[in-house]
Amino acid sequence: MEWIKRLNDAINYIEEHLLEEISYEEIAKIACCSTYHFQRMFSYLADVPLSEYIRRRRMTMAAVDLQESDEKVIDIALKYGYDSPTAFNRAFQSIHGIAPSQAKLAGVTVKAFPPISFKVTIKGDVEMNYRIEKKDAFRIIGVYEPLHHELEKNFEIVPQMWQKAAMNGTIEKLTAMMKDDPMGILGVSACNEQNNWKYFIAVANSNDLAEGFDEYVIPATTWAIFSGEGIMPNSIQELERRIVTEWLPTSGYEYANAPDIEVYLNADPQNAKFEVWIPVIKKEK
Helix, strand or coil: CHHHHHHHHHHHHHHHCCCCCCCHHHHHHHCCCCHHHHHHHHHHHHCCCHHHHHHHHHHHHHHHHHHHCCCCHHHHHHHCCCCCHHHHHHHHHHHHCCCHHHHHCCCCCCCCCCCCCCCCCCCCCCCCCEEEEEECCEEEEEEEEECCCCHHHHHHHHHHHHHHHHHCCHHHHHHHCCCCCCCCEEEEEEECCCCCEEEEEEEECCCCCCCCCEEEEECCEEEEEEEEEECCCHHHHHHHHHHHHHHHHHCCEEECCCCEEEEECCCCCCCEEEEEEEEEEECCC
16 A cells, blocks of 8 residues: 555665664655644554654664674764763663673673564454544634644653643633634644644634633645543543554545644543644545
């Protein structure tokens, strides 16, 4: 399948550039999606964040170099992009559990993380409820925080945003300003023209702009909309994982250039009802 081929081409690009600064933008371009969407797909499919995978591959190759060559530790550190011996030592120990200098000793055990490859495994043992909708551009208002280049670092930023918004009354204010579809509190991963990603906690509202809130226009696109319920945040995270790993590869669609949207339909985290909106476009045949 073309979708899987592009993912594997992206892995090949990483392998060919392990000794250089790896461009997330170039990887995503090969996979024909945004950097944000590629990192999400990768982490769900590979069960490891993209940055950690790259670190594991580099430290695997660094261990081989340490054991099989006469190069100094500092030279190998520089070879794999570490200007600081301390940073290289920290990265190496995080993977292998020993210092780089110890890896040169005979009989020392190190770890190996081979290159991964993707393939489609069709499960389909649990149903997924979804609908496809075309929707005109619509405006949201709310609060936002910049998202980090490395997706996993946002796992701290976003929960803190929600906690703060719940405690300072932002959620309550936004709830009173809901006017348009989708009717719910929205979590929106949005991108500007400079390819900088932001996370909004917002509502759809085409008219009002209260003081202290920002606006963003979500472009017209086609959406795959999945419904779910359960305990937060595990239930929505599991649904998002299944969308990427089970539905998307065999759906005939791929990611479109638009934000992801989480729609929270009630305020009970123990019995949440929600929707996940994925921007999609038909794959070229």
